[in-house]
Amino acid sequence: MKLSEEQFDNLVHDRTVMIKRTLVEKGKEYRRNNDPLHNFRIAAKVQNTTEEKALWGFAVKHYVSFLDILNDIEKGILPKEEVVNEKIGDLINYLILCEASIKEKIQTKKENMTQSFDVAKYKELLSYYNEAVKENKEQFTFYGEVILTSYAKYLLEYLKPKFDESSN
Numbered sequence: 001m002k003l004s005e006e007q008f009d010n011l012v013h014d015r016t017v018m019i020k021r022t023l024v025e026k027g028k029e030y031r032r033n034n035d036p037l038h039n040f041r042i043a044a045k046v047q048n049t050t051e052e053k054a055l056w057g058f059a060v061k062h063y064v065s066f067l068d069i070l071n072d073i074e075k076g077i078l079p080k081e082e083v084v085n086e087k088i089g090d091l092i093n094y095l096i097l098c099e100a101s102i103k104e105k106i107q108t109k110k111e112n113m114t115q116s117f118d119v120a121k122y123k124e125l126l127s128y129y130n131e132a133v134k135e136n137k138e139q140f141t142f143y144g145e146v147i148l149t150s151y152a153k154y155l156l157e158y159l160k161p162k163f164d165e166s167s168n
C-alpha cells in the first residue's frame with residue numbers, strides 16, 4: 001500500500017514531536033550548567049578532537065545499526081517499526097546536535113570578528129594615513145595598505161554575511 005499524503009504529514013508531525021521530546025525534555029538530564037552540548041565538549045577533550053567529531057563518534061554506532069537495517073531490508077528482512085523510529089530518531093538528533101555545535105562556532109566567530117575590529121585603532125590609522133597623504137610621504141602607502149586590509153577584512157567577514165541575510 002502506498003503511503004498517503006496525510007500519512008506522510010502525520011509521520012513528519014510525529015517525528016518533530018519525538019525530536020523535541022528527546023532533545024529538549026529528555027536532553028536536560030545530559031546537560032550541565034545549562035549547556036546542551038556539555039557531553040560533547042567533554043568527550044572532545046577526552047578524545048583530543050573537535051566537538052563535532054566527538055559528537056559524530058557517538059552517532060556512528062547508530063549509523064552502523066541503520067546500515068544493518070538497510071542490509072537486512074535488501075535481504076527481505078524488515079525491522080520492527082519501533083526500531084526504525086529509534087534509529088532514524090537517533091541519527092536525526094545527532095545531526096541536530098552537530099548543527100547546533102557548528103552554528104555555535106559560526107556565531108562565536110561573528111561575535112569575535114565584531115570585537116576584533118577595533119574602531120579606535122582604525123580611526124588612529126586613518127588619521128596617520130591622512131596626515132601622511134597631506135605631507136606626501138611614502139608612509140601613506142604603508143598606512144593605506146594596513147587600513148584597506150583591515151577594513152576589507154571587516155567588510156568581507158562581518159558585513160557581507162549581514163548583507164546576504166538581509167537580502168534574502
